[in-house]
Amino acid sequence: MSWPEFWIVVLRVVLTFGLLLVATIINVWAERKILADMQSRIGPNRAGPYGILQTVADGLKLFFKEAVTPRKVELGMYILAPFLAVIPAFLIFMMVPWGKPFMIGDHEVALQGADLNVGLLFILAMSSLAVYAVVLAGWSSGSKYPLLGGVRATAQAISYEAAMGLAMVSVVLFSATQGDGGTLSLAEIVERQSGTWGDLIPALEPVLRFIPRWNVIPQIVAFVIFFVAIVAETNRAPFDLVEAEQEIVGGFHTEYSGMRFAMFFLAEYVNIFSMSAIAATLFLGGWNGPTFDQALPGFVSALLPTVYFLLKTYVVVFLFFWIRATLPRLRYDQLMQLGWKRLIPGALGWLVLSTFVIAFRQFGAPWS
Amino acid sequence: MGLLSELIKGLRVTGGTMLRTISGKELVTTEYPKEMRGKPQRFHGRHVLNRYPDGMEKCIGCELCAGACPAKCIYVRGMDNDPAHPTSPGERYGYVYEINMLRCIFCGLCVEACPTEAITMTSLFEFSTTNRQDAIYTRDTLLMDERGNVPHMFPDDELADMDELNTADGWLRATAPAGVAAYEGIQMWQSTPGPADWAPEPTQEARDRRSTEDEPDG
Numbered sequence: 051m052s053w054p055e056f057w058i059v060v061l062r063v064v065l066t067f068g069l070l071l072v073a074t075i076i077n078v079w080a081e082r083k084i085l086a087d088m089q090s091r092i093g094p095n096r097a098g099p100y101g102i103l104q105t106v107a108d109g110l111k112l113f114f115k116e117a118v119t120p121r122k123v124e125l126g127m128y129i130l131a132p133f134l135a136v137i138p139a140f141l142i143f144m145m146v147p148w149g150k151p152f153m154i155g156d157h158e159v160a161l162q163g164a165d166l167n168v169g170l171l172f173i174l175a176m177s178s179l180a181v182y183a184v185v186l187a188g189w190s191s192g193s194k195y196p197l198l199g200g201v202r203a204t205a206q207a208i209s210y211e212a213a214m215g216l217a218m219v220s221v222v223l224f225s226a227t228q229g230d231g232g233t234l235s236l237a238e239i240v241e242r243q244s245g246t247w248g249d250l251i252p253a254l255e256p257v258l259r260f261i262p263r264w265n266v267i268p269q270i271v272a273f274v275i276f277f278v279a280i281v282a283e284t285n286r287a288p289f290d291l292v293e294a295e296q297e298i299v300g301g302f303h304t305e306y307s308g309m310r311f312a313m314f315f316l317a318e319y320v321n322i323f324s325m326s327a328i329a330a331t332l333f334l335g336g337w338n339g340p341t342f343d344q345a346l347p348g349f350v351s352a353l354l355p356t357v358y359f360l361l362k363t364y365v366v367v368f369l370f371f372w373i374r375a376t377l378p379r380l381r382y383d384q385l386m387q388l389g390w391k392r393l394i395p396g397a398l399g400w401l402v403l404s405t406f407v408i409a410f411r412q413f414g415a416p417w418s
Numbered sequence: 419m420g421l422l423s424e425l426i427k428g429l430r431v432t433g434g435t436m437l438r439t440i441s442g443k444e445l446v447t448t449e450y451p452k453e454m455r456g457k458p459q460r461f462h463g464r465h466v467l468n469r470y471p472d473g474m475e476k477c478i479g480c481e482l483c484a485g486a487c488p489a490k491c492i493y494v495r496g497m498d499n500d501p502a503h504p505t506s507p508g509e510r511y512g513y514v515y516e517i518n519m520l521r522c523i524f525c526g527l528c529v530e531a532c533p534t535e536a537i538t539m540t541s542l543f544e545f546s547t548t549n550r551q552d553a554i555y556t557r558d559t560l561l562m563d564e565r566g567n568v569p570h571m572f573p574d575d576e577l578a579d580m581d582e583l584n585t586a587d588g589w590l591r592a593t594a595p596a597g598v599a600a601y602e603g604i605q606m607w608q609s610t611p612g613p614a615d616w617a618p619e620p621t622q623e624a625r626d627r628r629s630t631e632d633e634p635d636g
Contacts, residue, residue, distance in 0.1 A: 087435070088432040088439070089443045090435060090438075090445060091447060095449075376431070
């Protein structure tokens with residue numbers, strides 16, 4: 051690796067990290083503001099214009115507060131758990147391409163932390179790892195409410211991880227038909243969603259050329275299942291049984307305070323953003339969109355893909371908030387029923403169906 | 419699909435609320451120190467000691483207010499008027515007048531007890547203090563000056579609204595003090611603190627005429 055390449059890698063990681071942090075700070079504020087609007091309130095409006103610095107103020111406060119360590123904790127795991135929550139959350143976003151690659155001199159800079167050829171598998175691995183943080187935090191706190199939260203987290207994560215994975219598989223299968231062989235690289239999956247459906251089906255070109263070639267259109271059922279699964283994966287309402295203030299105080303983070311609590315909080319919001327980004331990448335075409343290369347100055351059309359990516363991600367993030375404001379928390383058995391009786395059979399059925407359609411299109415009917 | 423349609427129904431409620439809140443139609447919050455809500459007309463706020471239009475104090479130091487006070491927060495001591503320079507039209511005047519605002523329950527019984535309408539209430543309620551001494555209002559703070567201006571404990575405070583102190587107690591405005599229905603609306607006591615700007619009270623002759631007109635039997 052030459053020096054320029056090294057610095058480009060550093061630049062990519064720093065940019066991705068910075069984008070994620072800024073987006074998270076805005077997310078926390080946006081959630082409070084949107085929830086307030088949905089409940090006829092005003093929301094935070096003291097710190098900065100429209101309260102936009104609220105997150106910074108809260109972060110500073112938590113940073114300077116004492117991190118109390120209760121007497122009965124398993125110290126090693128107790129201290130490790132917040133880090134285990136934060137690190138996978140950040141690593142997940144490193145896989146997401148958030149802008150069009152551009153050139154510095156003769157080196158290409160991909161706006162993506164790292165383009166692994168097994169990107170999707172890495173994301174699945176990291177999101178499974180994030181559950182350990184919750185479980186370990188619940189267990190090592192040495193207190194009954196956190197333990198209950200941790201136990202709930204295991205069951206919930208296992209049931210919804212399966213549905214999420216199956217929804218991803220149908221996307222990967224479909225995406226394999228859109229280019230040269232199958233791929234798990236997110237950059238490649240985004241690349242294959244460029245253009246419109248008009249390019250594929252020339253007969254209906256006049257109508258279809260206005261409909262972008264996003265995976266969400268043929269894979270709408272997978273998208274719905276994937277969305278429900280990521281809401282459950284990030285422990286958001288209505289699937290926030292892990293925290294469930296009304297039942298088990300704060301769930302797994304009951305015994306955490308100060309900066310250690312702030313790390314769990316940060317991880318939750320980073321997870322929301324990166325999971326939404328993955329939904330946008332897999333289903334909504336990532337950074338694809340009209341860039342008007344001829345009409346606009348060069349740097350604007352270079353920035354536009356990032357803007358499209360953020361817009362699509364925030365649509366999904368807004369759905370998170372909207373659903374949180376609307377739905378009450380599911381009971382534990384309802385959670386399990388939805389996961390095992392609806393989502394997993396649904397995802398499996400959809401996978402089989404789309405496999406049949408893809409095979410039919412590729413090889414023709416078996417009897418012919 | 420019942421689940422899904424219920425979900426969409428719920429989302430419409432919250433989404434609609436959000437749109438109505440953003441457009442300001444459903445927002446109920448008043449951002450208090452920035453914008454004030456109107457107060458009811460009979461609001462019981464801090465007390466004020468009134469004067470007659472000629473500048474005489476109304477208080478005659480009878481201590482009926484102190485006797486009526488259920489919280490025992492009023493302390494009055496009367497003193498004989500100097501015959502050459504009387505402070506009040508009566509024999510005595512309120513020489514010491516103190517109200518402990520920390521004990522006061524703002525029931526308004528002192529106002530009802532007062533025979534000369536010397537003590538009334540304004541609609542001012544922002545008078546929190548940082549020490550207990552400031553919560554004991556003395557004669558200097560309660561008594562209005564000859565122009566009808568009431569002293570404010572914290573005139574420099576951003577919440578200090580001097581006009582508010584000059585708003586009279588609604589109880590006086592709405593009731594005929596004589597208790598006779600025929601006299602309703604006739605100004606018999608000075609209901610606003612400070613010099614009067616209304617027509618003088620009707621003479622006894624006019625009053626008699628009015629009462630016989632209204633009550634043919636009498």
